[in-house]
Amino acid sequence: MGKNIAVVGAGISGLSCTYLLSEENYTITVFAKAFSPEITSNRAAAFWFPYHVRNDKRGITWAKDSFAFYEKLSADKDSGISMKQLIKVLRVNTEEEEPVWVEFIPEGACKKIPKEQLDTGFEEAYEILVPLIETQIFLPYLQRELEKKNVVFETKIINDLNDLSSFDVVINCSGLGARQLCHDETIYPVRGQVALIETDESRPIYLDNELPLYIVPRKDAMIVGGTYEEHVSDEKTEPATIEKILQTAYSVFPGLKQKKVFGDWAGLRPFRKEIRLEYEAGTNIIHNYGHGGSGFTLAFGCAADVVDLVKKI
Numbered sequence: 001m002g003k004n005i006a007v008v009g010a011g012i013s014g015l016s017c018t019y020l021l022s023e024e025n026y027t028i029t030v031f032a033k034a035f036s037p038e039i040t041s042n043r044a045a046a047f048w049f050p051y052h053v054r055n056d057k058r059g060i061t062w063a064k065d066s067f068a069f070y071e072k073l074s075a076d077k078d079s080g081i082s083m084k085q086l087i088k089v090l091r092v093n094t095e096e097e098e099p100v101w102v103e104f105i106p107e108g109a110c111k112k113i114p115k116e117q118l119d120t121g122f123e124e125a126y127e128i129l130v131p132l133i134e135t136q137i138f139l140p141y142l143q144r145e146l147e148k149k150n151v152v153f154e155t156k157i158i159n160d161l162n163d164l165s166s167f168d169v170v171i172n173c174s175g176l177g178a179r180q181l182c183h184d185e186t187i188y189p190v191r192g193q194v195a196l197i198e199t200d201e202s203r204p205i206y207l208d209n210e211l212p213l214y215i216v217p218r219k220d221a222m223i224v225g226g227t228y229e230e231h232v233s234d235e236k237t238e239p240a241t242i243e244k245i246l247q248t249a250y251s252v253f254p255g256l257k258q259k260k261v262f263g264d265w266a267g268l269r270p271f272r273k274e275i276r277l278e279y280e281a282g283t284n285i286i287h288n289y290g291h292g293g294s295g296f297t298l299a300f301g302c303a304a305d306v307v308d309l310v311k312k313i
């Protein structure tokens, strides 16, 4: 008989695990304090790119598996996933690490742009075809697909994972919530603030980690980011910071000044030096949290490892 599984958390980590688990003969209940759109996962930009995980070699498989999953799902127009061109630039005298992220990219997806085609000030640039995950469409889509498969969703704060001992397996995907739930002080918030401007879907995604600047054209808005503020837990934007982000974007692309600015948001990345993906010995708990700025990039690869662990319990 199939296992009775509790998943804690309805962000991309929890939903991706639930999605892959739902392909097996399991009974699944998802418990969460909050659901889309009231969660960090909705605030992600969320294009596929390995960010602050490059020293963790487990990330190579996680990233590639997730890439393949999204690429396949992009054929379904309702999913909110599309394959989109990303321009990643490195400036002259870059202090950024060597492009070790290249080994995370599936073969054939990345092309180096010839130096003679680069504007002054740029040392290197890459053109990469990546999945863009429109969170405002994809998260509700996933939830609907799971409801069709009889997954139960329950709004509930879990104060102690041991309260779920009646389940055969508990998957802990609580993101920043793990700080309290697991008394894990190694996970902490990294705030990201972004501006929202009138969209132009014909543009590629643009990524310049040195300014920093990223521009992500979605259907509903163009996300212009953004900040990376470690240990800041106030999920609010600051008008002066948003203005600075916009001015940075205008300095690179003056044409954007013509676009209407209609909003902003802030989100808290659940950062941990090393993602915690493991079975906790002697319990019924598998942890899967601490994905920082790469939750979408890694989700379905991590979820596949979680499914393997579930099969072993």
Ligand SMILES: Cc1cc2nc3c(=O)[nH]c(=O)nc-3n(C[C@H](O)[C@H](O)[C@H](O)COP(=O)(O)OP(=O)(O)OC[C@H]3O[C@@H](n4cnc5c(N)ncnc54)[C@H](O)[C@@H]3O)c2cc1C
Pocket: 008, 009, 010, 011, 012, 013, 014, 031, 032, 033, 034, 035, 039, 040, 041, 042, 043, 044, 045, 046, 047, 048, 049, 156, 157, 158, 159, 173, 174, 175, 176, 177, 178, 181, 191, 192, 193, 194, 225, 226, 266, 267, 268, 269, 270, 289, 290, 291, 292, 293, 294, 295, 296, 297, 298
């Ligand atoms: C501005 C910004 C831009 C980003 N851009 C990208 C990007 O381009 N690509 C990318 O891959 N990633 C990006 N990210 C990172 C991404 O958003 C996160 O890595 C990802 O959303 C983490 O997902 P999660 O499911 O682990 O956590 P969350 O989305 O935070 O979900 C946690 C879930 O656990 C629940 N929970 C917590 N505690 C409890 C409890 N005690 N009881 C019950 N439920 C609980 C919450 O209610 C929620 O449902 C970005 C983040 C920000 C802020």
